[in-house]
Amino acid sequence: MTKRTESTDVVADAADTERPSRRRWLREHSELGVSALLLVLGVLVLTDAITMDVDLTQRGPVGPRTVPIVVGAGLLVIAALLAVDVLRGGRGEAEAGEDVDLSEPADWRTVLLLAGVFLGAAVLIEPLGFPVAGALLFWGAAFALGSRRFDRDPLIAAVLSVVAYAVFNNLLGVPLPGGPLMGVL
Template sequence: MTTWLKGRSELGVSVVLVVLGVLVLTDALSIPTDFAQRGPVGPKAVPVLVGSLLLIVAVLLARDVLRGGKGEAEGGEDIDLTAPADMRTVLLLCGAFLANAALIGLVGFPISGAILFWGAAFALGSRNLVRDPLIAAGMSVVTFLIFNNLLGVPLPGGPLMEVF
């Protein structure tokens, strides 16, 4: 069995796509029809479309792999595929994301988002101690204003909510 699966790792991607598609469709079909209806297209339309497309892509990918198709190796990147993963960067990015998730309810999105943006820049190698926090704060405030004021998606403002 393992020799048959060797060289067919894309089947694992197909399985993940099927699981995601079923999950999305299950959640979509459990949405009440009277929930937030604001036009001819109900709230189920996009999730049902996305779930269906996930299943279609999974079937097409599995069919291609079973017929001998293989994904092409990435040729445009100048990387050493034998080098180990940079776990320090991955852990720093995870830490920035988890800090954002833990702090967003306490200090609001503008502050927690700035920590997230600065942490991501730091994890990816930027070490400018003046520029990076300023850009992170600016990006966070602009993102907050766009979502909260223009798009109508309320984000927790925290102590800065009174300012905006």
């Protein structure tokens, strides 16, 4: 019976030493996650490009499939090169000017505020139009990121939104929903 307990202890000790080493290996090779993401994205882009409905009466060598195929193939090549580099011991290094303290917890309040502002703008863009929804988006993002200048921020947000609407709608020819201000701008 003592022998059985000793062998069980040996197996348990081996499992305990294997878990931290596996976790350490995953932590040291976390860039493989980025490589996997690029691989999935490349396959998705190539699949969409290949299955794209295209008018075959086009003229010239470059068609609507060319750019997506080049981008998808590039994503696959980059995913493979990144995976090889990481498995050979390469690591991405933080920028010298980066001041992120990784020991601090994430600021979920800011993340949730920004997500709420973005979703609110997405919901309001159709009934209120881009100028109003964009102004709320810019102002809400400034507030979520810490600006508390209630005298200045709404004015800047409104100007940015109206200018962006005018540039896209009038200069670039990209129609945006105008909402109640459609006739004014």
